[in-house]
Amino acid sequence: MSEARPSALVIGAGIAGIQAALDIANSGYRAVLVESEPSIGGHMAQLSETFPTLDCSQCILTPRTVEVGHHANIDLRTYSLVEDIRRSKDGSAFQVRIRRKAAYVDWSKCTGCGACQEKCPFKVESDFERGVGVRKVIYTLSPQAVPNKPVIDAEHCRYLISKHEIESGTVAALTKSGKPAEPKCGACAKFCPTEAIDWDQKDTYEELEVGAIVLATGFDLMSPAQLGEYGGGQLPDVVDGLAFERLLAASGPTAGRVLRPSDGQEPRNVVFIQCCGSRDPARGQPHCSKICCMYTAKQAILYKHHVHGGEATVFYIDVRAAGKGYEEFLQRAQVQEQVNYIRGKVSRVYAENGHLVVKGADTLGHRSVDVIADMVVLAMAVQPRPETRRLAEMLDLAIDDSGFLCGLDEELAPIETLQSGVFLAGTVQGPRDIPESVAQGSAAAGKVIQRLRQQGGEAAA
């Protein structure tokens, strides 16, 4: 890396961070893009289609991720965390410490052939698949992963667990026959054609100096387990919006067939509940999560496309479809696709005779309704990721009541923060959809470029 060239740190490689890094890099400055997951793309990589155009999410995302992977001005640091940030004495730059987690795979040797993942005998529940799918213990997030290099989940790896047991003495160092005990399994290493598995790999640290920082650490969905009245975390056929995306996605665990988790049957009736934990100061978050009205309409439409003759019912408080083409999309769901919309909240979801009973209020019909469903999809609240708070403390940034970061002025300076040189992009600041996140990523890049230029750094030609 050319030390003389000014560079910016972008934390989080979802669509907002990707856009910021690409814009910075395309202006000739260097971008160091840090991502905690093994590969980039963020939540957008989990989605089946996007609203309101029903584009394949993976298809429109992949050109961007590939560009990031190949860009001469982007230093990609995946499977890495920002450990510390300190401002330099004159205030113009930041000293950043990055920890790269041990992947137990030497990525410089790995060709991404996938033999290790094929041969690994152990499967665990995948966070990426939101509990409706599994992955191997050595894994990439998806076949389109950038970088397409696997990591080993040390917590579940048979070899690493038994290696640790031998080294710490919980298992005898000698076997009954007197030979030194050896760790079990190691299938990935046996089948790797380039000997890339490195069982002794440790976390590594890197110190670097940057002139500006973009925070794009994104969001999580609130856990359905927090809504016990809907059977969240208890009833397998009650899933959150991202899990349903995985069931709709052609690259997902069911190869795009909508099958309910409990028995693998195709659900004939699906109920979608909006505002689960959102707009609910008592039980969840006070804010509106903004994206749920649209993605619920999208999921209901896609469900009806996947399961012909299936019934989709949406419970809503009110539908917020303010965006270009959004109201038209909603009309399409209601009129053309005949999704049932019921205005009212749901009080309970419980299992009965192999079905789910959704007890709700129909506040337009002034009656209570029981809807029998095969599956229930909860549009869980969008909330900040836990590491956002840590970064806010590190950088002395303001956070709002929900835990999102605050702009310097939420109306007129939403990209800037209390700290000069630190900018925000995407859902780290509050719920946003994809176009807004992309726009904000570009806006943050603009601020970064302006700052680096003011500091007198020359961009590469």
Add this chain to the structure above:
Amino acid sequence: MASRTYAYFPGCTLRSHAHEYERQALAAGQALGIDLVELPEWNCCGATFPLNAENVMDLIAPARVLIAGGKAGGDLVTLCAVCFHVLRRTANFLQTHPFALERLNAFVEEGPYDGQLRPRHLLEVVRDDLGWAEIRQRVTQPQAGVRLAAYYGCMLLRPGPEIGLDDPEQPSVLENLIEAVGAQATSFSHSSECCGSYLAATQPGAVERASSRVVEAARAGGAAAVITACPLCKYNLEQAQRGQPEESRLPVAYFTQLLTIAFGVDAPESAPWIVGAPA
């Protein structure tokens, strides 16, 4: 075993149609070294927590009970879920509304009430002061193979932040108790649905519908009996089944009966879940 002493408020229902609840509680308590000492003087808890708490007159009855509890010293324990509900909400309200407390104290001669008492349910005493390990140790007649539905209703759980006895949506105290005596808690979709409560007085039809659904859900889960901590729930669930032949009714029992039978205080054949239990 070290004995624990608590001030005890029975309430009216335990002296009218829930005598058994009190007898079982005192006997189970004795087996566990829990000494429930009845307040020397007490009155009705008021039976409902007033929704218009502006009018502190409606809080006088429960406040008098709290004052008597304070004078007795130590924790004040109740059995009836409704009494517990009213007393705990009154105590919370007076603790967080000093102005209301001041006005109330101007009315009651027995006071002043300092606003600091936190009335407790016997279930909390069993869970928090003794713990399930101690219950398991006392069991001489394990109820192995008995499938029971843990029924909470509303009063024991809601409103969650005020009552704070258990998770209002996925409670576990009754299930843990059922399992501590060796029985099995069934999966029960309606464990914290309302039985219809006071509507028994004004809209019996509504109670019948609500309670029937609870009973049917318990039956669907394969329960041999419903376990409750609330005399009103027990009454409503039994009333909803009165039209059925006796042998096909699902028995409703207090959690205290589970203890007296498991501890060998009461005869095993007195257990309603053995008699009439489905195979």
